[in-house]
Amino acid sequence: MQKKSVWNTYNETQLTELEQLAKDYRNFLNVGKTERECVKETIRLAKANGYENLDDIIARQDSLKAGDKVYAVNMNKEIALFTIGSESLEKGMRILGAHIDSPRLDLKQNPLYEDSEMALLDTHYYGGIKKYQWVTIPLALHGVVAKKDGSVIEISIGEKEDDPVVCISDLLIHLAGKQMEKKASEVIEGDDLNVLIGNRPLTSDEDEELKDAVSAYVLQILKEQYDMEEEDFLSAEIEVVPADRARDCGLDRSMILAYGQDDRICAYTSLVAMLEAGPQEKTCCCLLVDKEEIGSVGATGMQSAFFENTVAELMNCMGNFSELGLRRALRNSKMLSSDVSAAFDPNFPSFFEKKNAAHFGHGLVLNKYTGSRGKSGSNDANAEYIGHLRRIFDDNGVAFQMSELGKVDMGGGGTIAYICALYGMEVIDSGVALLSMHAPMEISSKADIYEAKKGYLAFLKEA
Numbered sequence: 001m002q003k004k005s006v007w008n009t010y011n012e013t014q015l016t017e018l019e020q021l022a023k024d025y026r027n028f029l030n031v032g033k034t035e036r037e038c039v040k041e042t043i044r045l046a047k048a049n050g051y052e053n054l055d056d057i058i059a060r061q062d063s064l065k066a067g068d069k070v071y072a073v074n075m076n077k078e079i080a081l082f083t084i085g086s087e088s089l090e091k092g093m094r095i096l097g098a099h100i101d102s103p104r105l106d107l108k109q110n111p112l113y114e115d116s117e118m119a120l121l122d123t124h125y126y127g128g129i130k131k132y133q134w135v136t137i138p139l140a141l142h143g144v145v146a147k148k149d150g151s152v153i154e155i156s157i158g159e160k161e162d163d164p165v166v167c168i169s170d171l172l173i174h175l176a177g178k179q180m181e182k183k184a185s186e187v188i189e190g191d192d193l194n195v196l197i198g199n200r201p202l203t204s205d206e207d208e209e210l211k212d213a214v215s216a217y218v219l220q221i222l223k224e225q226y227d228m229e230e231e232d233f234l235s236a237e238i239e240v241v242p243a244d245r246a247r248d249c250g251l252d253r254s255m256i257l258a259y260g261q262d263d264r265i266c267a268y269t270s271l272v273a274m275l276e277a278g279p280q281e282k283t284c285c286c287l288l289v290d291k292e293e294i295g296s297v298g299a300t301g302m303q304s305a306f307f308e309n310t311v312a313e314l315m316n317c318m319g320n321f322s323e324l325g326l327r328r329a330l331r332n333s334k335m336l337s338s339d340v341s342a343a344f345d346p347n348f349p350s351f352f353e354k355k356n357a358a359h360f361g362h363g364l365v366l367n368k369y370t371g372s373r374g375k376s377g378s379n380d381a382n383a384e385y386i387g388h389l390r391r392i393f394d395d396n397g398v399a400f401q402m403s404e405l406g407k408v409d410m411g412g413g414g415t416i417a418y419i420c421a422l423y424g425m426e427v428i429d430s431g432v433a434l435l436s437m438h439a440p441m442e443i444s445s446k447a448d449i450y451e452a453k454k455g456y457l458a459f460l461k462e463a
Ligand code: MN
Pocket: 099, 262, 263, 292, 339, 340
């Protein structure tokens, strides 16, 4: 059952489409380095494609009918797009789900301190990371500061060409004898991920020396540029992310190297398919959630009632809400819960079982199950559903591959699939394979991005 690279199957037109999609995707990654930024860009693209805010429709007590396009936003961190189908919602939806939060370092709520005339910011990492990978690389600060008066200031430092960046230092190799003997998980400890943000003291008018003059100078800059005080960190969400831009990777430009591809690679391809699909018989949905990397918890994670509530609102706008109708709509739905998979890595062959591993250039990945230690925590999709999807992908010339994360008992991971499955809908983990998942810069294959988008589009039309 050895499949071949899909690259050799493309004609000129397809290669042009592939490059255009890759370019648009790189742009999405560059403007969307946080879940909030991804929501903002998704709203922009949705509006440009005729989608209207569901809140506005509810506010003016308007109704929804087949062909209408709406979006709903949850706390600026989660978004759902719907295209109303010609069939009753009770018959079920076609749902593309993915997450838009990515591993990173978050500033603590009281982050600023000064040590040895250096101003630093304390962080708490978010999601699973190899901490040692986050030192000595250019970092940017993204996020919001919510002031007491209700105003919200957006922060972005380190992205523009002439912006400064920030960084976390590492011990020089010359003195690192003892450090190098430590376990990799302890080489850099969580509380040592301190972001260096300044070294120049504020000059005072009087002769007396200022205490903590370096952080005072940094605070003065924040006051000037963002009108924020040190106390405002208390109600801020500032994420420390790699400052690098998404780049073509490989001499043949066949890959993309970028931050946050888990899971914006599935989010973006799902979104593009959704915008391209247009109205179908079934109501289509593209759901981009937050908090997947920390267990899908919180008001903006998949475990919250946002999705269910939004579907209830849709039914109400169509004049046929009932509790039973809502349950039927959810139970009769089919979903591709898309998240990244591990691509086979020739540098680490012993961690993979080759014929059940995902390979770059072999297309969209389906994972029947995820989980760890005997599929624990997995969704485990139904064979009948997989058979149905195989037919759709084959009919539409979509290259796909079945994989699991690594060798049995090597580790594991979870997604949002099992949460959606609680409604009794058919759901399978699908997505795109990455190298270096959760590293500051992750690698993907352009061919897989192209096949994923094709697969999502075929799913919305035929599932
Ligand atoms: Mn993920």
